[in-house]
Structures are given as structure tokens and as C-alpha cells.
Amino acid sequence: xxxxxxxxxxxxxxxxxxxxxxxxxxxxxxxxxxxxxxxxxxxxxxxxxxxxxxxxxxxxxxxxxxxxxxxxxxxxxxxxxxxxxxxxxxxxxxxxxxxxxxxxxxxxxxxxxxxxxxxxxxxxxxxxxxxxxxxxxxxxxxxxxxxxxxxxxxxxxxxxxxxxxxxxxxxxxxx
Numbered sequence: 001x002x003x004x005x006x007x008x009x010x011x012x013x014x015x016x017x018x019x020x021x022x023x024x025x026x027x028x029x030x031x032x033x034x035x036x037x038x039x040x041x042x043x044x045x046x047x048x049x050x051x052x053x054x055x056x057x058x059x060x061x062x063x064x065x066x067x068x069x070x071x072x073x074x075x076x077x078x079x080x081x082x083x084x085x086x087x088x089x090x091x092x093x094x095x096x097x098x099x100x101x102x103x104x105x106x107x108x109x110x111x112x113x114x115x116x117x118x119x120x121x122x123x124x125x126x127x128x129x130x131x132x133x134x135x136x137x138x139x140x141x142x143x144x145x146x147x148x149x150x151x152x153x154x155x156x157x158x159x160x161x162x163x164x165x166x167x168x169x170x171x172x173x174x175x
Contacts, residue, residue: 069168071119072126073110082106085131095136098143101150102131108153109146111160115171116141 073079085106088099102109110128116139118124124135127145136142145167152158152166 070113070115070117071124072113072164073128078125079107079110082110082128083132085128086134086137091137094143094147098136098146099131101146102128102136105150105153108160108163109149112145112149112164112167114142115145115167118142 085102086099088096088103091099106128109131110126112127113119114124114127114130116130118130118135118139119126122129122135124130127142127149130136130139130142131146136146148167148170149163152163153160158166
């Protein structure tokens, strides 16, 4: 028990100092607005998750041993009615940049899977869902992915489908 408390204390200290590694997740609670699992917006993307249930890491994230693509949205009606994200001014540093990126290109972000696998742990529908509350502020994967998407859209002029393929390839290569 003392070892667990020590590990938690160290992890919180590292995060507070802004030194969290890009694959660490600090979200410790399920957002109140996420009471049920999200319905798939694209059956083929969601059906691939049904074969094997991933293990939960205790923070709402899962480690999907099958390396399937997490949920993302493609339904035009859903993309036009996205919920507002949190105000970037609530955050500092890289977190603020991530929330600003999502505010700038919300429909693109909603068409991207989130590789912290919060679709399983929190029922998120896409990367956009992570920024509706403070989940992304505690998750380096969410922030890094949003910043990558912003750069790909603004600098390389890629379309959402092309950005999605780049992100899938990027995270597949890391695993």
C-alpha cells in the first residue's frame, strides 16, 4: 500500500512539474457527461473493437492488445453539432496549445481516433470528446495528437481522412 502511495505521489509531482512523458495518462475520473458507451459512427471502425475486450489501466484508458483503431466520427450531422470544448485560456503551456488547436479545427479533430483509447474507458466518440472536459489536459497522448493534426492540416494542407491515416500509421508504428 505504501509503495502504491509513493508511486502515485511521484507521478503527480512529475505531472505538476510539466514533465509527464508522452505515453502517461493522468485522468483519474470519468467525466459526468459520459455515462454510457458511445455508439459507433462508423460500423467498420467500431466492429473491429468487439473481438477482444482490452484491459483498463484504472484511469479510464485501456491498453488494446489487438491494436485496433479507436472510435472516430464521420457522420455529417454529428460533425455539424459538436459540443463546445473547454476554453483554452483555462490552461497553460502545451495543454493550452492543444485546446486552441481543437478550437481551430473541431470538425477535423472529431474525425480522428484518440490513441489513449478513451473510447473504451470513457465512451469518447473521437479525439474531440477529450477536449469537451479536462480529460485532455491530463493526457499527453490527446494533446500531442491534436497538435499533430493541427500541423498536418495547416502546414501540409491535408484533409481529415489523410490526417487520420497519418495518425493511425504514427501510433501503429509506436506499438
